[in-house]
Ligand SMILES: Nc1nc2c(ncn2[C@@H]2O[C@H](COP(=O)(O)OP(=O)(O)O)[C@@H](O)[C@H]2O)c(=O)[nH]1
């Protein structure tokens with residue numbers, strides 16, 4: 071088994087553990103490269119099906135290409151799709167910065183959709199290498215009743231015995247891609263021929279490295295217009311993946327606070 | 335960094351290392367330095383770090399690279415495992431910073447258990463300390479097989495060869511005694527960068543590799559394909575007409591055509607295919623692969639069973655010994671019960687012995703009555719049901735487990751069978767009475783001992799619908815899982831209890847009445863009692879329900895074993911339909927007497943639509959949901 075085979079096998083194991091132990095379940099589908107890989111892995115794990123709903127936290131502010139992609143693949147992959155509309159900007163904490171309030175819309179949207187459907191488990195395609203705070207995550211990460219993350223008292227997680235028992239009123243976030251890196255994701259997309267939103271490929275010297283809402287995400291300078299070129303670019307770049315996500319950079323601990331409050 | 339072409343890079347391996355050692359001996363600093371020296375810091379990170387340190391009026395602190403959390407910076411201790419990537423000439427290294435504080439053991443455990451190798455950091459000035467030994471011991475327990483010792487802060491001891499030699503003696507003496515042979519012992523200064531990426535001019539006496547070189551010289555960890563096949567069943571899928579057994583191969587190799595054994599149920603079957611989505615089936619699957627397989631024959635198997643080859647099965651036992659590290663806030667004590675998770679199996683175990691407590695500092699064994707948080711000890715555990723596993727020394731992945739109390743993991747252990755026989759040959763093990771009960775034994779006492787409630791599963795349905803077959807299969811299954819179960823059917827009831835009854839309508843009603851009463855007594859005694867009678871009249875079944883309800887309002891479960899009359903007649907296992915049609919049997923249900931199907935059965939099992947294995951699964955699932963209490 072090569073490195074990608076190992077990652078794939080481990081993620082499938084995680085998906086199957088969650089599916090066996092936790093009900094009801096759902097998966098966040100941001101439509102970005104990572105969550106497309108996650109859906110692909112679910113189809114491998116469950117023989118062509120995604121046997122739980124997939125959710126887009128919709129701010130109404132996603133890029134046009136993202137919505138086009140959604141409409142096409144909901145059909146093609148036969149997804150049980152939930153469009154979770156995020157509450158408007160005005161309902162977020164006014165003490166936060168503009169960027170943080172935009173992000174908080176998703177946190178609130180997620181909280182509501184969990185409450186509405188009483189989900190006990192949510193799959194998220196986050197990775198440890200994306201951001202220092204995410205590197206602290208567990209594969210099965212329990213959340214309190216309001217979705218907050220107690221990063222100072224996380225359960226032990228070893229020998230792949232995951233936390234699948236938890237008290238009523240709480241839920242668990244499951245991270246099947248935690249051990250993957252950005253390059254792993256692209257190599258896997260290349261190997262498996264997984265479709266992605268075309269915005270990742272450079273046009274006129276710019277491309278998106280990470281997709282977020284229109285108003286708080288910027289493309290980066292790049293000439294990488296194929297997967298091969300993206301992989302090559304990633305071998306040499308030293309710009310962090312989320313550099314184009316403005317919400318991370320308001321203060322020293324901006325992203326940490328977002329996550330403690332329940333952000334993805 | 336060497337060649338960056340993706341095809342070559344594809345072959346690079348990812349190597350996971352963990353960094354442990356006594357608090358303040360320089361773990362975080364070392365990692366920050368490694369990242370800087372391998373040019374792995376994101377653009378701007380170094381400047382950001384310098385700015386933060388300047389703002390706080392302090393010297394450059396490499397450890398801030400890792401200690402991403404505000405909280406950690408303020409307290410200046412690492413509170414959790416953090417994973418960071420960097421590249422050596424040969425490898426992509428994932429590095430886990432593990433904390434040194436005692437109370438943070440659970441986080442160290444979380445990082446270290448998945449590592450391919452460990453760096454044990456020792457302060458050159460302070461030398462080997464309590465946590466140095468403790469972490470060394472835990473690495474061994476957790477299964478980390480390669481360790482390099484890093485003697486840090488050599489700048490504080492003038493890069494003294496003598497001091498280096500002293501610490502080498504101390505640390506190797508300890509590691510030897512627990513069976514660990516350090517791969518390298520490297521003198522460094524994390525702060526100054528000595529012997530990390532390049533050889534230090536301050537320690538010309540040191541002839542060994544730099545730390546980066548050492549990292550590249552660790553062995554790659556091999557997946558155990560040469561070992562005996564072990565494939566714990568993770569789930570069984572019926573998304574389409576196939577019945578796919580899903581799981582990950584933990585050891586060995588499996589191929590289509592293999593004769594396999596399920597443990598502990600001891601069923602055998604032949605592998606038909608190794609199915610994959612959207613691609614041709616596999617010709618073989620090796621350790622590490624997540625797969626799905628179908629069998630030549632329909633078999634009811636459940637999550638938790640272990641697939642092996644027939645000739646090389648796992649150990650079966652209800653009792654075993656374990657070396658255990660304890661993370662729980664409440665101590666472990668003899669007589670307490672915990673939930674055990676071993677591979678995909680979950681079971682209830684009782685602590686029947688606490689043999690010794692182990693002091694990781696002195697390695698002394700001493701007796702004790704409690705295993706407190708952060709302690710290590712040897713225990714004997716007993717399960718109500720037979721478990722399938724391997725000794726840890728034989729097959730590590732199948733010989734380790736975690737224990738849960740309430741919702742939390744409270745300990746991890748390695749299994750040894752020293753002094754206990756494999757029970758594969760003698761599966762009928764009587765469990766000893768480990769609970770003290772009051773003189774008056776209550777229903778709760780029985781529930782606690784059994785791990786499930788008592789109750790009646792009243793099967794009703796036409797002759798030939800499959801009541802007895804299903805009842806016997808379900809009984810066998812529940813018995814193996816350690817449940818108290820008994821089947822009442824025509825044979826064992828008519829032989830004695832109802833020997834005086836014939837087949838007139840009145841006598842039939844009396845027959846069912848007595849069965850209802852006896853079933854209720856069984857339920858009261860804590861048993862799951864399955865009855866397999868046609869019981870065609872709703873009124874008779876209602877009477878049986880009220881008998882059981884005197885004991886517990888939810889004790890009675892009416893289960894309609896349903897099949898079309900045509901099907902039953904076609905099956906006609908005892909030739910009764912034929913006789914009834916010929917007029918040789920009078921008042922035969924379905925032919926010459928009515929069958930009142932239950933209006934509101936708790937469960938309907940359709941033996942027409944599903945094979946026996948699926949029907950058994952349906953009933954066992956139902957019982958698991960409604961009767962289990964742990
Ligand atoms: N003089 C000197 N100090 C060091 C060296 N490495 C670490 N330190 C200091 O030792 C202290 C503890 O280091 P840290 O990395 O936080 O230790 P940890 O608790 O093991 O992670 C910090 O003040 C470091 O600056 C070294 O090589 N030389």
Ligand SMILES: [Mg+2]
Pocket residue numbers: 361362363397411412431433434
């Ligand atoms: Mg530290």
